[in-house]
Each structure stands twice: as structure tokens, then as C-alpha cells.
Amino acid sequence: xxAAAAAVAAMLAGCAPQTEEGTEPxxxxxxxxxxxxxxxxxxxxxxxxxxxxxxxxxxxxxGIQVNLEDFNGGLAQIRAQVEAGAVHWDVxxxxxxxxVTGCDEGVLELIGPELLPPGPNGEAPADDxxxxxxxxxGVGTLLYSTIYAYNPETLPGPAPTALADFFDLERFPGRRxxxxxxxxxxxxxxxxxxxxxxxxxxxxxxxxxxxRAFRKLDTxxxxxxxxxAGAQPPQLLADGEVIMSTAWNGRIFNAxxxxxxxxxxxxxxxxxxxxxxxxxxGTPHLEGALRFMRHAAxxxxxxxxxxxxxxxxxxxxxxALIDRHAETGVDMWPHMPTNPAxxxxxxxxxxxxxxxxxxxxxxxxxxxxxx
Amino acid sequence: xxxxxxxxxxxxxxSVSQPPARPLWRRALGPRLRAAGLxxxxxAFVSVTFLGPMLSLLTKSFxxxxxxxxxxxxxxxxxDWDGQGTPPDEAFAAVAREFVAARTERNLGRTxxxxxxxxxxxxxxxxxxxxxxxxxxxxxxxxxEAMDGAFWRETMIAIDSRWGDPEPWRALEAxxxxxxARHYLKALDFERGPDGGYQRAPEVWRIYVPLFWRxxxxxxxxxxxxxxxxxxxxxxxxxAPPKRANVLLLLVLLPFWTSLLVRTTSWIVLLQNQGxxxxxxxxxxxxxxxxxxxxxxxxxxxxxxxxxxxxxxLVLPLYSVMRAIPPAxxxxxxxxxxxxxxxxxxxxxxxxxxxxxxxCLLTFILAIGYYxxxxxxxxxxxxxxxxxxxxxxxxxxxxxxxxxxxxLLLGGVTLLYVVYDRLVGIDRIGLG
Numbered sequence: 001x002x003a004a005a006a007a008v009a010a011m012l013a014g015c016a017p018q019t020e021e022g023t024e025p026x027x028x029x030x031x032x033x034x035x036x037x038x039x040x041x042x043x044x045x046x047x048x049x050x051x052x053x054x055x056x057x058x059x060x061x062x063g064i065q066v067n068l069e070d071f072n073g074g075l076a077q078i079r080a081q082v083e084a085g086a087v088h089w090d091v092x093x094x095x096x097x098x099x100v101t102g103c104d105e106g107v108l109e110l111i112g113p114e115l116l117p118p119g120p121n122g123e124a125p126a127d128d129x130x131x132x133x134x135x136x137x138g139v140g141t142l143l144y145s146t147i148y149a150y151n152p153e154t155l156p157g158p159a160p161t162a163l164a165d166f167f168d169l170e171r172f173p174g175r176r177x178x179x180x181x182x183x184x185x186x187x188x189x190x191x192x193x194x195x196x197x198x199x200x201x202x203x204x205x206x207x208x209x210x211x212r213a214f215r216k217l218d219t220x221x222x223x224x225x226x227x228x229a230g231a232q233p234p235q236l237l238a239d240g241e242v243i244m245s246t247a248w249n250g251r252i253f254n255a256x257x258x259x260x261x262x263x264x265x266x267x268x269x270x271x272x273x274x275x276x277x278x279x280x281x282g283t284p285h286l287e288g289a290l291r292f293m294r295h296a297a298x299x300x301x302x303x304x305x306x307x308x309x310x311x312x313x314x315x316x317x318x319x320a321l322i323d324r325h326a327e328t329g330v331d332m333w334p335h336m337p338t339n340p341a342x343x344x345x346x347x348x349x350x351x352x353x354x355x356x357x358x359x360x361x362x363x364x365x366x367x368x369x370x371x
Numbered sequence: 372x373x374x375x376x377x378x379x380x381x382x383x384x385x386s387v388s389q390p391p392a393r394p395l396w397r398r399a400l401g402p403r404l405r406a407a408g409l410x411x412x413x414x415a416f417v418s419v420t421f422l423g424p425m426l427s428l429l430t431k432s433f434x435x436x437x438x439x440x441x442x443x444x445x446x447x448x449x450x451d452w453d454g455q456g457t458p459p460d461e462a463f464a465a466v467a468r469e470f471v472a473a474r475t476e477r478n479l480g481r482t483x484x485x486x487x488x489x490x491x492x493x494x495x496x497x498x499x500x501x502x503x504x505x506x507x508x509x510x511x512x513x514x515x516e517a518m519d520g521a522f523w524r525e526t527m528i529a530i531d532s533r534w535g536d537p538e539p540w541r542a543l544e545a546x547x548x549x550x551x552a553r554h555y556l557k558a559l560d561f562e563r564g565p566d567g568g569y570q571r572a573p574e575v576w577r578i579y580v581p582l583f584w585r586x587x588x589x590x591x592x593x594x595x596x597x598x599x600x601x602x603x604x605x606x607x608x609x610x611a612p613p614k615r616a617n618v619l620l621l622l623v624l625l626p627f628w629t630s631l632l633v634r635t636t637s638w639i640v641l642l643q644n645q646g647x648x649x650x651x652x653x654x655x656x657x658x659x660x661x662x663x664x665x666x667x668x669x670x671x672x673x674x675x676x677x678x679x680x681x682x683x684x685l686v687l688p689l690y691s692v693m694r695a696i697p698p699a700x701x702x703x704x705x706x707x708x709x710x711x712x713x714x715x716x717x718x719x720x721x722x723x724x725x726x727x728x729x730x731c732l733l734t735f736i737l738a739i740g741y742y743x744x745x746x747x748x749x750x751x752x753x754x755x756x757x758x759x760x761x762x763x764x765x766x767x768x769x770x771x772x773x774x775x776x777x778x779l780l781l782g783g784v785t786l787l788y789v790v791y792d793r794l795v796g797i798d799r800i801g802l803g
Contacts, residue, residue, distance in 0.1 A: 076765055104480025104498055180751075205492075214575070225668065226751055241644055352495055359767050360491045366759065367578035369751045370585070 036065040037288040041093040043070035044231055045254040045309055050093075052326070053304030058295045064288050072229075075102050078280055082107040087282045090289040091296075096135060096351040097358070099276050103137035109279040110136055115290060116297050119317035128299070132348075133314040138276030139297045140314035142305060145270040145337035145346075146184040148176075149252045149263045150244035151237040163269030163345075166244060167192045167220055177236045177245025180226035182365040183354060184246065184271050187347055189216035191269045197345075201353045214368055226369075237263055253310035253335050257328050265335075267342040273349040274314065310335035429781075432554050432774035438546040441482040442469045446547040449540065458540050460520025466543070467523040470501040471508050488769060489553070489563070490542035496533055503530045554775035579759065579776060583783070586756040589673060590738035594685075594731050596678045601685040601730070602723075608686075609693035620690070627683040635747050638676045642667040642748075668750030676748045681737055685730035692726025728795055736784055756780060 039055070041047045047068060055066045069089070071077065075098050081087045094102070102108045116125035116139065133140025148166050152159065160172055166188070178185055190200050190209070193216045203209030225242050227233055233247035234255035249270070255261040277296050279289045295301055302313030303321035310332060313319050322332050333339055337346075354361075439446055444465035452458040473479035479501055487494035507526050511518050527534040534540075545553065545563070556562075556569050560577040564570040571577075608619045626634060641647050649663045658664065666672060696719065704714035742757035749755070756776060763773035 074766055076768055079768065101480060101484065101494075104477075104483065106477035106480065211575070221751075224751070239645055356487060356492050356495045359488060359769065362762070362767065363578055364576060366754070366762075367576060367581075370578065370581060370754060 035063075036067055037090040037285045037292055038067045038069055038088060039091045039093075039292065040069045040071050040089050042073065042230065044251075045258075046230075046250060046311070049250075049305045049308035049311075052308050053306070054296060054298075054301035057301070057304070058292060061295070062288075062291055064291065066292070074098060075105075075107070078102060078107050079105070082281050085282070087280050087284065089280050090283045090285045091292050092278050092280060093141075094138065094276055094278050096132075096138065096274050096276060096349075097355040099135055099138035099278055100351060101355050102278065103135065107281050108137035109281050109283075109286070109289075111139055111279065111293065115139070115294055117294055119299050119315060120321070121317065123299075123315075123317045125297075125315075128315045128317050130314055130316065133274050133276075135276065138278050139293055140274050140276050141296055141302055142275045142311040142314055143272055143338055144275060144311045145249040145267075145272050145342075146179075146246055147249050147252070147265050147267060147270045147337075148188075148244055148246045149233070149237065149265045151240070152262050152264060154237075154240045155243040159264065160244065160266055161268065163188060163266070164192045164194075165266070166246075167216060169220060169223060172243065174243035175223050175225050175241065176220060177225050177227050177233050177242040177247070179246060180228050180369070182361040183358075184349070185217065185365075186210075186213045186361065187271055187349070188246070188269065189213040191347065192216060197347045200347060201350045204353070205357075210364070214364075217368070234259075234261065234263070237261070249335070249337055250309040250311050256335075257325055257330050267337075268345050270337060270342065270346045271349055272337055272346055273351075275311070306332055306336070310337070312336045312338040428770065428774050429778050430774075431771050432778050433550060433552065435485075435551055435554075435771050436549045438482055438485050438543075439549045441473060441478075442466070442543070442547060445469055445543060449544045449547070452540070452544070454537060454541055454544075456537060457524070457535060460524055462520075462540070463523040463527060463534075464518070464520040467504055467508070467518070467527065470497065471505050474501045474505050486542055486546040488772075489546045490538065493539060493542050496531055496539055500527060500531045500534070554771040555779070557772055558775040558779055579756070582754070582756045582759060583779070586739055586780075587783070589670075589677070589755060590735050590741075593674060593677045593681060593738045594735045596674065597682050597685040597734050598727065598731060600678070601682055601689060602727075605686045605689035605693055605726075608690050609696075610698065623683050623686050623690075626679070627687075631680060631743060632747075634680055635676050635744050638672065638679070638748055639667055642672060642675065667748050668753070670749075670753050672748035672750065673745050673753035673755075676744050677738060677741060680744060681734050684737060685734045688730040688733065689723065689726040692723055692729075696722050724795075728791075732788075732791065735787075739780065739784060 041050060047070065051066075051068065055068070058064065059066055071092075073095060075094075078089065078092060079102075081089060099108065103110070111134075113125065113134075116129070116134075118125060119128045129140055130143070133143070148163070150160055155172065155174070158171070160166065160168075165172055166176065186204055187200050190203060190213050191197060193212060195203055195209075195212075204213060225236060225245075227236060227245065230248050230251050233245040234251055236242045236245055238255070238259075238261055244266075249265060252263050252265055256263055277293055279286070279293060283289055299313060299315045299318035299321060302315060302318035305311060306313055306318070306322050307324070307326040313322070319336075319338060322336060324330065325332055334341070336342070442465075445462060448462035448465040449458055452462065470479060473482065480498065483494045483497040486497060504527065507530070508518060511522065516522065545551075558579050560572045560580045561569045562572040562576065604619075604623070608616050608623070611619060639646070643649070644663050644665065646667075648666065649658075652658045653660055653663065666675070700718050700722070701714050704718040705711065709717070740757050741755060742761050745753050745755045746758055746761075749758075757780075760773050760776050760780075763769045763776070
């Protein structure tokens with residue numbers, strides 16, 4: 001019932017968008033309670049990009065302070081807060097599989113399409129957002145990729161160019177970094193084994209296909225160093241602990257431009273996924289949270305993030321605004337996962353499949369790791 | 372501190388003494404109650420913060436009412452179904468009513484997730500079908516059609532042909548059992564067979580039983596390693612002159628007072644591939660630069676770090692027991708003709724057994740529940756059962772399974788305790 005009431009409130013707030021756009025810069029919010037909202041994200045270079053990219057402009061425009069908190073993803077804390085009736089997170093940065101699961105459970109606010117602002121040239125949001133970036137409760141803000149990168153200083157000789165090279169111990173002997181979870185690794189294994197990308201998830205759903213993925217992973221298992229936090233792969237590469245590692249493309253980009261690391265990203269077989277913002281159901285700062293969502297959904301905000309880290313805006317008009325890195329002047333477009341040059345062979349992550357199979361895959365993966 | 376001999380305790384109990392004791396019993400009651408009253412804050416504290424939460428969590432391992440409460444009509448309609456073919460029309464009608472209502476209330480997702488744990492894929496089957504079922508119900512209402520069981524049978528199978536198979540219905544029925552053994556079966560690596568019964572999972576899916584074994588063996592290994600290292604240390608401290616003993620004791624206590632995380636991550640600095648130990652070995656030419664030894668992110672790392680972290684728990688009880696042993700015993704044994712080894716084995720060692728028992732039991736039980744250290748330095752092969760419990764509590768939120776795993780672990784430790792009591796006698800444990 002709380003969820004239903006909140007949904008009505010969300011719709012009402014969405015129906016009166018002019019109040020936000022018409023507010024003078026710097027003028028405080030109408031309600032003293034709206035003085036601050038809590039936004040939860042993944043920390044590190046990504047959170048920094050969000051603060052510089054659009055949190056600051058949001059505070060300047062609305063007078064609402066943004067308190068930033070870090071977490072490691074997942075619905076556990078959101079569920080706990082909603083069930084306890086003590087919601088202190090307002091806006092959360094979540095993966096799509098979690099967004100949809102949380103939405104079905106009623107722990108997230110429904111976000112009506114009327115909340116989404118038009119593009120800078122009046123583009124209608126329905127056409128402007130890339131397909132499948134928005135869901136009932138989530139507003140798509142960016143596209144990011146899981147790729148693999150190598151360090152040419154510790155990997156002399158011929159350079160790897162294809163996803164299959166990651167699994168080729170003969171031509172590229174040495175340790176490899178991979179994330180310690182089944183997501184992306186299973187897809188990488190099947191793609192490298194020559195499965196066409198349209199059939200990856202269909203095959204993973206069968207016992208034979210799953211066995212095939214694990215057999216492929218078996219071939220490099222002894223050489224794998226497992227990472228857990230996004231900041232680890234650049235560190236492993238820089239330390240020479242591994243010669244190549246899977247990673248989130250933005251973290252490698254940051255090491256390249258801000259730390260002058262010579263890392264090279266192999267875009268072949270990149271797995272693209274969407275990042276979304278959600279509002280926790282029953283937040284006491286609903287109006288402020290929705291204003292924040294509306295601000296974050298602007299093309300300029302998404303491009304603002306894209307000026308600090310190589311994650312692509314989820315809107316076409318936002319992609320058009322991508323230019324140079326704000327601190328080093330590096331051209332951002334060649335580093336974006338949505339650059340057609342980087343998308344010659346890519347896989348879109350299937351959140352529905354993962355929402356259905358995550359627990360099961362985690363068990364199988366843990367059993368495999370322990371063997 | 373030493374636990375008294377059993378015979379003494381049972382003789383001291385007033386309930387055993389004979390009838391005329393009544394006035395005495397009366398007189399003894401007042402002070403006894405007052406004494407017990409002093410313990411009340413502790414009892415209340417332990418009940419509220421430990422026993423209560425523990426029992427409520429353990430209950431979740433066999434009691435799971437969520438699906439039964441969410442879909443009561445469906446469960447009633449499925450009660451008489453024999454599990455073959457498709458259930459009767461009433462079940463289709465009941466499931467449709469409850470799916471559509473829950474979907475409109477936005478709380479079907481929780482139910483779907485629960486059923487998905489019984490059979491993967493049920494989440495999308497339920498959420499996907501119910502979305503279309505809401506539309507179908509609205510359309511039928513607008514057209515004035517009757518929404519009976521036959522209507523829903525046809526509609527649901529048209530929306531998703533799987534509703535024409537027995538599997539989704541069996542999954543619903545299984546998830547709707549309030550009292551269930553499925554968490555325990557899963558924790559013992561059993562799975563649902565094609566006929567709905569349970570069978571041992573294929574080897575590639577077995578995870579918990581091997582992990583229990585590994586946890587047991589690692590804990591045993593760490594305890595023995597601690598004993599081998601800690602025994603001489605404790606002996607040395609116990610027999611050193613007071614000033615030096617204090618310094619040595621401080622050396623044991625200092626790491627004990629240091630944060631667990633700091634100690635564990637220090638081992639990473641020391642042992643990693645480009646770490647201090649490997650650098651040193653390369654520098655002195657013992658190994659080549661390409662032959663660096665993998666000492667961390669594997670079982671070696673888990674053993675080294677856990678032994679270091681747990682060592683004080685063995686040294687301290689041993690030390691306090693050893694300090695109470697008069698050196699005269701050893702001197703007497705040697706002067707009566709025993710070799711030093713004989714004296715150690717037959718005179719000294721038996722006297723330290725209470726300390727050995729206490730230290731080993733403490734170390735072993737702590738080791739069996741360890742998870743931060745294995746998570747940080749264990750790599751792929753150094754994970755223990757507690758890491759899986761933490762995963763199911765924090766990430767997958769499958770508290771039923773977590774509770775079943777924890778209950779099995781608790782049961783195992785209790786069993787070991789009982790065995791230890793039978794073999795050695797728990798009253799022989801002492802902290803000096």
C-alpha cells in the first residue's frame with residue numbers, strides 16, 4: 001500500500017515538471033526537508049565522474065545538497081530499508097537485473113515516462129533513449145562494457161586482438177585477471193569458443209552449453225587471478241601480476257589518461273550493459289529524488305559524466321555531446337563502448353536471463369572454483 | 372577458572388539430598404535467587420541479542436511461509452493434485468486470481484523469486500505471464516466474458532506453453548510448503564529429480580559437502596599448526612624470568628590487539644607475487660624472476676594467515692596452564708633418571724593437557740567460522756563454508772539456505788564437542 005501511495009505521488013510529481021525547469025539557479029527547494037538527498041553509487045573514479053558531471057550542477061540549480069554514499073551493488077540494503085520502514089537512501093545506481101527484480105518486488109518507485117526530459121533540441125525521450133535502457137522503475141543513464149585489456153610492457157611480442165586470444169595460453173602464456181563471479185565470464189567463454197552471440201544465452205540455458213562454457217574456462221583456470229573490486233584490474237596490470245585482465249572499460253580508461261598507463265583495450269567481444277538510477281520506495285525525500293532523477297536523465301548530465309570517464313550516455317542526443325576529457329583534453333569518443341569502431345563484435349548482456357539464473361550460476365561457479 | 376570435577380558439583384546440588392532438608396532448602400532459596408538475579412542482565416542481554424536472533428534465523432531453515440501466505444488459494448487447489456499432467460481447472464483459476472491481484476499490488480516479485488529458487492526460470496515465467504494475464508483479465512472483463520478455470524487454462528497455456536507442463540506447477544507446490552526440508556537437502560548437495568523427488572546432484576553442481584569437508588580439514592590443519600608452533604612458545608614464556616616473560620607475552624599480545632584486517636593484508640604485502648618474500652628470494656638468487664612462488668590467493672595463503680591470526684588463542688591458554696606447573700616436577704623426573712624427552716612426554720605434557728584441550732578447541736571452533744581471512748587471501752581454492760553463508764545472507768538473500776548451512780555447521784561443532792567430551796572429558800579443559 002505504501003508502494004501504491006508512493007506511485008501516485010510519483011505520478012503527480014511527474015505531471016508538474018515545469019516547477020523544476022522554471023526554478024532559478026541557486027534558489028532553495030520549496031520544502032526544508034528537501035534540503036539534501038542521499039545518492040548511492042559505486043565509488044572510485046566513477047562516483048567522482050558523476051559528482052563533477054552532474055551532481056554539482058544539480059545542487060547549483062536546485063539548492064538541494066547531494067550526500068554521496070558508496071556500496072557494491074545489489075538489492076540487499078534497499079530491501080532491508082524498505083522492509084524496516086527506515087529508508088535513508090533516496091537514489092541508487094543499480095544494474096538492470098536488480099532494477100527489474102526490485103521493481104517487481106515493489107521496493108523501488110515506478111518512474112513514469114513523463115518524468116524524462118526532452119533532449120537539448122527537443123528530442124522526444126521515447127526515441128532518444130537507446131533501446132532497453134529504461135525500465136519501469138529505472139532511468140538509464142549510461143552504457144558500460146566489460147572488456148579485456150593488456151599491458152604491452154609486460155606482454156612483449158605480438159599483441160592480442162581478439163577475444164579468443166584471452167583463452168590462448170600457447171600464443172599468450174601468463175596469468176590473466178577475471179572477475180570472481182559468473183557474469184560476463186560465461187559469455188566470454190562461449191564467445192571465445194566460437195558460439196555466435198545470438199545463441200549465447202540460449203546455449204547457457206542448456207546443461208550442455210553450460211558444460212561447454214565451463215570446459216572453456218577450465219583451459220585457463222590455473223592461470224587466472226580473480227578480482228572483485230573494479231579498481232583491482234588496473235592495479236593487477238600495473239603490478240605485472242597479470243599480463244591481461246577483464247575489466248570495466250572506464251576503469252582502464254582512467255588508468256590510461258590519469259595515470260599514464262600504457263594499457264590497451266581489446267574491444268572484440270565486449271559485453272555491454274546498462275547502468276540505471278532508481279528511487280527507493282517510501283523515501284521521505286521523494287520530490288527531491290525525482291528532481292534529481294529528472295536532472296540525471298538530461299543528455300547534458302550523461303555527457304557530463306562522459307567528460308570524466310569513458311561510459312556512454314544512454315541517450316542518442318547525449319552521445320552527440322561527447323567531446324573531450326575535462327582534465328586532459330583527450331578525445332573521449334574513441335574510448336566509448338558505443339563507438340561503432342569498438343562495436344564490431346559485441347554482446348548485449350541479457351538481464352532477464354541473469355535475473356532468472358544468477359543464484360544457480362553462482363552456485364555452479366563456486367563449485368567449479370573450489371574444484 | 373578450572374571447571375570443577377563433576378562428582379563435586381553433583382554432590383553439592385541440594386536436589387539430591389534427602390527430605391528433611393526442606394527448611395534448609397527454603398533458607399537457601401533467598402540468597403540463591405538474589406545471586407541468580409545478578410545474572411539477569413546477562414541472561415536478558417544474551418537472549419535479546421544472541422539467542423533470539425539465532426533461533427529466529429535457524430527457524431527459517433525449515434519454515435518458509437512466504438509463498439504459502441502469498442498464494443493460499445493456489446496451494447489449496449493444488450493440494451489434491453497428483454503431480455502428473457496439469458492440475459485441475461480450479462488451480463488455473465486460483466493462480467490467475469492471485470497472480471493478477473499480486474501483480475496489481477506490485478508484490479508478486481518476491482513470490483516469483485522464492486519459486487525461482489526451487490526451479491530456475493520460474494521468475495521470468497511468473498512475471499512474464501502475469502503481465503499478460505493482467506491484460507487478458509482486463510480484456511475479458513471489458514468483453515463481459517466469464518473468467519473460469521477453463522478460460523484461464525486456455526489463456527495461460529497460450530501466453531506461455533510451459534503452464535501446460537507439470538514442472539511449473541510442481542515448483543509452485545514445492546515452494547508453497549510451509550515446513551520444508553529443501554534447504555537442508557540443498558545444503559547437502561541434493562537436487563530435485565525429474566519426478567519431483569530428491570537425488571544427489573551431479574558432481575559439477577556439488578558444492579556444500581566438499582566445502583564442509585574442506586572447512587573441517589583446514590581448521591584441523593590450522594589448529595595442529597598452531598599447536599606445533601605455539602607449544603614451545605608458551606613453554607618459553609611460562610619458564611622465562613618475569614621481565615623477559617613480560618616482553619615475550621607482549622610480542623604475542625601485540626598482534627592479538629592489532630586489527631584482523633591489518634594483519635591479513637600485511638600477509639598480502641609479504642607473500643604476493645611481487646611481494647617482499649618473493650623479492651628477497653629472487654634477490655639472493657634462490658629462485659629466478661620468472662619462478663616466483665605463489666604463496667597467496669591459494670590454500671597456502673589461507674593456512675599461513677589463519678595460523679598467524681589464531682596463534683594467540685592457543686598460546687594464551689597454554690601459557691596460563693604451564694605457568695601453574697611447578698618446575699620441580701620436571702627436575703624430579705630428570706633426577707629420578709628420565710631423559711629430558713621422557714620427562715617432557717610423561718610428566719610435563721600430561722599436565723598441560725587441559726591447556727592443550729582448551730586452546731585447540733578454541734582455535735578449532737574459531738577457525739571453522741572464519742571467513743574474512745579466507746575471502747582476502749584464499750583466492751579460488753581457499754574459500755570456506757562461512758564464505759558461502761555470508762554470500763547467501765548478504766548477496767543472494769537466500770536466508771533459508773544460509774540458515775540450513777549454519778545449522779549444519781553448528782550441529783557439526785556440537786557433535787565434535789560431544790565427541791571431545793567423551794574421549795577427553797570436557798572437565799579436563801582448563802585455562803589455568
